[in-house]
Amino acid sequence: MIALSMAASTLAQAGFPEPMGQATLAHYLFLSAVLFVIGLVGFLTRRNLIVMFLCTELMFQAAGLALIAFSRFHLEQTGQTFVIFVLTVAAAEAALALALVVLLFRRKDSLSGEEWREMQG
């Protein structure tokens, strides 16, 4: 309990915050790995295209969390800057993927990923 309140007192202040411990970094990295794997498993198992693309967004989220955690650990801003580019790619991916989903639904009247099967060369 004392350790908890001590950690709470070192919340981010203005300017550069205190350096972060390795065990604290490991907590964030573990959470990011868990989010990534949940997204991956969802992508493999779900058959609804919209949910599959949601799962890729989940994996982007995990990558962003790892980037920010490392940026905080190294006290470097570049990690945060790269999350902006992750957001860019996620937005572009969402636009294209959803256009494809709408196209598929118009053709087949179904959202199942297996309907793409005939597209393979």
Added chain:
Amino acid sequence: MSPGPWWASEARVGVSHNGSGRRADHSGSGRVLDQLINPFLLYLGLAVGGIGLCVALPRRRVNPQAIGAVVGAAGIGLVLLGLGLKHPDQLPNYNFYIFGLIAAGSALRVITHPRPVYAALFFIMTILSSCGLYLLLSAEFMAFALVIIYAGAILITYLFVIMLATQAPTEQDIDVLADYDVESRSPMVAAVAGFVLLAALTTMFFRGAAGMESPARPNPDALLAQMPRKISNERVRESLFRSGELGESETVTAVSPERGMVTLTGLDGSREIPLPAELSIKNVESIGFDLLNDHPGSIEIAGVILLMAMLGATVLSRKQVEFEEEAKMRQAQALAAAGGVFSEKEVRP
């Protein structure tokens, strides 16, 4: 984190420095991992989490999703507990546990909920709780950008597409779920693959985290030196005047942001005081500086990516109006009946 200086706590984590400051060799690969968490506890927690994930995935017959979620959460909690046990002095803020469990739990719900609308709403919850985590990591700008872009823009697009691309419910059967929503594709294999990947990822992460050196504490005002507008003598003088540190007859003669000091010269000689805190670099300023100073080319590329995505989405989702198509079809049929050049097959889209 801990009250003492950072390098003092390194000894407890077990990273040894030699003269060159590089990381010393560790004899066994297991020992590096052992510094952070007991490997047995780690793999046990991951296995429990994998089983929970497998149980929670939707399937048609029996569906003990709640049990799966509880087991999965127990696995994650076991690992977090194991991480905390070894270093009680380096626990993250308790808000981490709250936001982290909400994020992981709602991410689990994203992939297990049979209805895509609810999956999207749970994804918004994941986004919001990872915003909380970003705030804990003092990335305030990215936290708000995430809310605006992800929860505000991308997820709303998803919800629109879900609204556009679902079968309208019939009168008898309002709660109809499609086959592909209810039955997941080989949940067992996917859960095992995910568990193996998670084990590999966390092992490498933790070995890296245990062996990583902490950077030296940077000078918080070093970045100020590159922002001459912000630290012009005039602004420093105004700021000091407001806080009442500037004496009657004193003037600001020199500002040295590298040292974080301001030199004031008055009638009775000169004195040095630290730079006023309100001039220090904020998160938004440092991100903007990093973005525009170090990655100007990447911004251009990001712009091109967004433009291409916009063009691509527009071209892909272009649609001829239905009645036009029907009219064309009728016209073609009429032509074919009259022995025209078009057969029906060629016109049909």
